[in-house]
Amino acid sequence: MRILHTGDLHFASPARAFSPRAARAREERGLAAFEQLLATAAREGAELLLLAGDCFDSPTPDADTVRRFYRALAACGMPAVIAPGNHDYYRAGGFWDAITPPENVYLFRESTLSYFDFPSLNLTVYGYAFTAEHMDAPALPRASELVGARTGVLLAHADLLSPLSPYAPLSAGALATSGLAYAALGHIHKPPEPRLCGKTLAAYCGFFAGRGFDETGAGGALLVEIEGETVRQTRLLSTADRFEICTVDCTGSRSAVEVRARVADALKAKQYPIETALRVMLTGSVGLACHPDTATLETLGAQYALFEVADATLPIFDAAYLEKDPTLYGAFYRALLPRLQSADEQTRTVAAAALRLGLSALSGKEV
Numbered sequence: 001m002r003i004l005h006t007g008d009l010h011f012a013s014p015a016r017a018f019s020p021r022a023a024r025a026r027e028e029r030g031l032a033a034f035e036q037l038l039a040t041a042a043r044e045g046a047e048l049l050l051l052a053g054d055c056f057d058s059p060t061p062d063a064d065t066v067r068r069f070y071r072a073l074a075a076c077g078m079p080a081v082i083a084p085g086n087h088d089y090y091r092a093g094g095f096w097d098a099i100t101p102p103e104n105v106y107l108f109r110e111s112t113l114s115y116f117d118f119p120s121l122n123l124t125v126y127g128y129a130f131t132a133e134h135m136d137a138p139a140l141p142r143a144s145e146l147v148g149a150r151t152g153v154l155l156a157h158a159d160l161l162s163p164l165s166p167y168a169p170l171s172a173g174a175l176a177t178s179g180l181a182y183a184a185l186g187h188i189h190k191p192p193e194p195r196l197c198g199k200t201l202a203a204y205c206g207f208f209a210g211r212g213f214d215e216t217g218a219g220g221a222l223l224v225e226i227e228g229e230t231v232r233q234t235r236l237l238s239t240a241d242r243f244e245i246c247t248v249d250c251t252g253s254r255s256a257v258e259v260r261a262r263v264a265d266a267l268k269a270k271q272y273p274i275e276t277a278l279r280v281m282l283t284g285s286v287g288l289a290c291h292p293d294t295a296t297l298e299t300l301g302a303q304y305a306l307f308e309v310a311d312a313t314l315p316i317f318d319a320a321y322l323e324k325d326p327t328l329y330g331a332f333y334r335a336l337l338p339r340l341q342s343a344d345e346q347t348r349t350v351a352a353a354a355l356r357l358g359l360s361a362l363s364g365k366e367v
Contacts, residue, residue: 001123001151004041004078004236006221007052007186009034009208010087011069012061017212017277017306026241026305029275030209031068033240037208037221038076040236044223047121049078052186052205053085053130053157059094066099074102081106081116081125085157085186086167089130108155113138117147124148126180127155130168137168143179151226154183160195160202161188172197182224182231189215194233201231209240213279216243241275241305250292250313251284259292263309264300277306285316291363315359332358 011030015023038049055069073080082105084090090109101107106116108129115126124147128138137158146152159165160172160183167187175183176198183202191204208219219238224231248266253259263280272278278301282292294309301307322333332355339351 001048001121001226002041002044002046003048003050003153003182003184003224003226004038004046004221005050005052005184005203005205005224006037006208007050007085007157007184007205008054008189009051010054010057010211012065013057013211015211022305026275027065030240031065031072033209033238034069035072035075036239037236038072041221041223042077044234044236046223047078048118048123048125049073049076049080050125050153050155050184051080051082052155052184053083054087054186055082055084056088056095058087059089059091061088061095063095063099066095070099070102070105073105076104079104079106079118079121081108081127081155083108083127083155083157083186084129086130086133086135089132091131111135111138113140115147117150119150122150124150124152125155126152128168130157134166135168137170140171140174140178140180142177146179152178152180153226154178154180154185154200156183157186159187160185160204161192170202172202175200175202181226181229184222184224199229203233208238210243210277213243213245213277216245218242241273241277243277243279244272245279245281246270246272247281247283249284250282250286250290252286253284253290253313254287255290256293256296259286259290259313260297260300263297267300272304274303275305278304278308280307280309282309282311282313284313286313287316290315314356315363317355317359328362329359332362 090096108127111128111131113128115124117124158168158170160170163169180200183200185204188204189207191206194201194203205222207215221236223234223236248263250259292311297309322330336351336355339347342348
């Protein structure tokens, strides 16, 4: 049995960092990437699709996006089971009911645990729906309560990491006594390693496409293979647009021109696709006269979907020069000098850190 486990798609996200036109184009490419993922899974022999919630970013997505999503599910050629999450929670008469889903789509609509049985697959999918933004997880079945002798799988938008979470906190102990083979989870965008709870392997699919610089690189989904009591996973990468952070070491640069040259070289070497949302992070120690102009540097990335520069460089200070410097730089250094020369190691360490931060602040940098 092979299953495609995905979720946290967050379609119809507002994408406020982009212009309306760019946001629409980004959404279109995301939907196309989802269709490509389903096609790849079908070629790999997937027989069932599990969507672990937050398929949409809100409980009021636009109808066109919902229709496109349903068309993709209808075309995938396998049963698709959906467990709505805290972003796209189910409510009677809401968007989940406004458009009739395809015949191969099975939707959990209650906050209590229920199941869909697939005798031809020898599989039963247990799950529930968020019916509000917050909820407690319902009780899980025990092994003796599972349907027949079929393999049992849990599909849930849940928090296995925090027992105090308002987002359906899930107990590892309850999973361990459930007799389920696999728990297909959604909600945690940066997934931890799969966790074995008794004989139940619990795993998060992770984000499908990053929505900010806290979700960099390729998103994806899991192709899960269940053979008896053995559960194996393969990660399938998404082709959706990415957020990326490019770190450029500017150590030794003595002018903004040198920094600009290093950034240009880094971008040329990386060859990011133009659809990338890119942040360049400047690091390293630079000369006191070197003041990277982030506004000017941002012109280097005009071709990208989003481009910004963050300056985290620190100035190199020359003690002999600063001791005689008549500016605020020198005054600040001389005020700290007794502590920098202290016999106490901790005092010297703190003073050195204060000097670096103070010189950065006087240079106009955020600290």
